[in-house]
Amino acid sequence: MAGVRRSLRHELLDLRRSPRFSERGRTDPVMIVASELLTNAIRYGGERATLCLRSDGNGCVLDVTDGAPAVTPKVVRGRPVAEGGVGLVLALALSSEVGWYVTARQKHVWARFLPHAM
Structure with missing residues (x-):
């Protein structure tokens, strides 16, 4: 997981250097959501989880499959954080x-981030 986080952080930093995105943006919300969604994908869908970050010129989309x-x-909602189950709640709050x-063999969970949220 540490390697995935490192790669994602580098991709986000490169994306932020683009003139289309605000310099005030931060990568933290995307990193938090990526970590939560990827953890969920591994927990519920096994080790074949993937993470993909795409930019469309108007923000980015994080797509996690399992x-x-x-x-x-x-x-x-309303569950103590220590019990888990907050991944989608955080994704909804931060994106x-x-x-x-779903497709025949995979589930995709995605989150869109506009430039000001990055």
Whole structure:
């Protein structure tokens, strides 16, 4: 996981250098959401989780996949943090938009970040 975080941080820093993005932006919200969604993907979908960061010129989309399309993501509110289950809550709070979809073999959970949130 440390290697994934390091690679993602480098990608985000490169993205922030683009003139399209505000210098006031921060990479922390994207890193937090990436860590939470990837942890969920590994916990519920096994070791075949992937993380992809895409920029469309108007922010970025973080897309995390796992091998458990039958396991529906759930937003759990009011649970003590120590019990887990806060990944999607954090994603909803820190990103501009969150969603998920399934294919025959994978589940994708994604979060969009606008430039000011980065």
